Amino acid sequence: MHIEIVTITELSEEGKGLGVLNNSDGTTRQVEVPFTLPGDVVEIELRRARRRKRGQGVITSFIEKSPLRVEPRCKHFASCGGCSFQHIAYQDQLTMKEKSVHDLFLPLKQESTVFYPILASQSAWNYRNKMEYSFSQNARGEKFLGLILSGTRGWVFNLEECHLVDSWFATTVKEVSAWWEQSAITAYFHGADRGTLRTLTLRHGITSGDRMVILTVSGNPEFAIKKQELDSFVSLIQKVATPELPAHLSIVLRVQQIAKGQPTQFYEMILSGPDYIRETVSVGSEQHEFRISPKAFFQPNTRTANNLYAKAIELADITAQSVVYDLYAGIGVFGMSLAHKAKEVVAIELAPDSAYDAKTNSQRLNLKNFTIYEGDVGKVLQEKQDELAKPDIVIVDPPRPGLDAKALLQIIALNPQTIVYVSCNPKTQVENIKVLLDAGYSLKAVQPVDQFPHTPHVENIAICIRK
Numbered sequence: 001m002h003i004e005i006v007t008i009t010e011l012s013e014e015g016k017g018l019g020v021l022n023n024s025d026g027t028t029r030q031v032e033v034p035f036t037l038p039g040d041v042v043e044i045e046l047r048r049a050r051r052r053k054r055g056q057g058v059i060t061s062f063i064e065k066s067p068l069r070v071e072p073r074c075k076h077f078a079s080c081g082g083c084s085f086q087h088i089a090y091q092d093q094l095t096m097k098e099k100s101v102h103d104l105f106l107p108l109k110q111e112s113t114v115f116y117p118i119l120a121s122q123s124a125w126n127y128r129n130k131m132e133y134s135f136s137q138n139a140r141g142e143k144f145l146g147l148i149l150s151g152t153r154g155w156v157f158n159l160e161e162c163h164l165v166d167s168w169f170a171t172t173v174k175e176v177s178a179w180w181e182q183s184a185i186t187a188y189f190h191g192a193d194r195g196t197l198r199t200l201t202l203r204h205g206i207t208s209g210d211r212m213v214i215l216t217v218s219g220n221p222e223f224a225i226k227k228q229e230l231d232s233f234v235s236l237i238q239k240v241a242t243p244e245l246p247a248h249l250s251i252v253l254r255v256q257q258i259a260k261g262q263p264t265q266f267y268e269m270i271l272s273g274p275d276y277i278r279e280t281v282s283v284g285s286e287q288h289e290f291r292i293s294p295k296a297f298f299q300p301n302t303r304t305a306n307n308l309y310a311k312a313i314e315l316a317d318i319t320a321q322s323v324v325y326d327l328y329a330g331i332g333v334f335g336m337s338l339a340h341k342a343k344e345v346v347a348i349e350l351a352p353d354s355a356y357d358a359k360t361n362s363q364r365l366n367l368k369n370f371t372i373y374e375g376d377v378g379k380v381l382q383e384k385q386d387e388l389a390k391p392d393i394v395i396v397d398p399p400r401p402g403l404d405a406k407a408l409l410q411i412i413a414l415n416p417q418t419i420v421y422v423s424c425n426p427k428t429q430v431e432n433i434k435v436l437l438d439a440g441y442s443l444k445a446v447q448p449v450d451q452f453p454h455t456p457h458v459e460n461i462a463i464c465i466r467k
Contacts, residue, residue: 002046015456031055039066081150083454097458101448118448122303135187135197145177206302209247210277219257283337295353301451325391332358378406395420402428419464
């Protein structure tokens with residue numbers, strides 16, 4: 001065991017403490033220690049770097065604690081790989097996140113660029129509307145249902161509490177764990193495509209109270225879940241997770257089938273209740289109720305998402321003559337929330353479930369000026385370039401890797417006056433915006449939004465305008 005003492009001076013992009021160690025040859029190296037803060041002085045066990053430039057340390061004891069440190073709320077803190085900022089007061093979390101976004105965008109700042117203060121989450125606790133839990137078994141046959149242990153390659157611990165979600169999540173996980181313990185059903189092992197139970201996904205309609213429980217199982221016929229087992233699962237969920245009326249409970253079976261050389265296939269069966277949950281999005285005086293399918297994407301922090309949508313739409317300066325493109329649209333919340341302001345909204349979404357929800361929701365809301373296209377953004381823009389009205393404003397909300405090269409080139413070719421770029425990964429967002437600036441745009445505004453309290457993650461809105 002290699003023991004060192006290190007002073008933590010800063011945080012990494014992943015929110016882990018960083019310090020510097022002196023080597024015997026007079027050189028220095030950086031060491032990364034999870035769950036530490038600037039100002040902590042800790043004794044650590046130094047682990048192998050494993051192809052990383054930084055050393056990896058695990059706390060063995062505290063010599064001095066940072067003045068930033070507060071008592072975490074959750075019993076799983078420092079074991080769970082989830083909310084790694086619980087030991088930081090929420091106001092300090094906001095300060096850190098605002099600074100991280102500011103530092104990333106500072107090289108792109110122009111004379112006219114406005115950096116807005118970070119928008120806090122409406123609630124720092126019980127804010128998430130979705131969580132996915134994993135089933136796992138070890139070689140001794142011990143069963144685990146919960147989240148991934150920090151610093152491991154997929155090891156799962158039995159979850160007992162979680163303060164990022166409503167209390168019914170943890171109650172349901174514990175009851176399903178007890179149900180599983182009394183059965184002969186096995187957890188799925190990907191390496192050999194054997195076993196039955198893969199994941200338990202819980203979704204909560206924050207504004208409606210609706211609940212959805214999704215059990216994902218193996219598609220290997222040899223390990224198919226039996227009807228008797230499924231019936232007992234449904235009875236259990238109805239007993240422990242049924243909300244008060246008028247909210248409803250949906251129970252869904254998802255079969256995940258893999259085959260070598262073939263794309264993964266998913267098959268869904270509604271076991272009980274409707275095939276959706278409801279969320280109401282409020283932007284200014286506009287309120288729209290959306291129905292969300294089991295696989296469709298929706299912002300994980302419902303109430304703060306309202307602020308995100310409202311701010312992005314405000315900064316976009318939409319007029320009654322504006323043609324707006326909503327790209328990577330998900331279920332189309334951005335586009336539908338601003339449709340009353342614009343002349344026309346064109347939305348594009350790759351995921352079939354989300355595109356379907358966008359279509360059905362827009363029809364149910366009777367939005368005549370909203371059209372959704374299903375497909376890859378870059379490909380659809382190229383194929384439809386001669387059919388669609390040219391946009392004045394383009395809103396993009398891509399996944400964490402950012403805009404792919406084809407989509408970025410197609411957006412530049414459209415030459416909109418304003419690009420509203422919303423991202424859950426400001427690092428890839430900055431790289432994409434560098435390309436936009438080189439193409440003749442200027443950076444008008446940067447607005448961070450904290451959608452993810454107690455984690456190092458932050459959402460960001462960037463506004464680029466044609467010079």
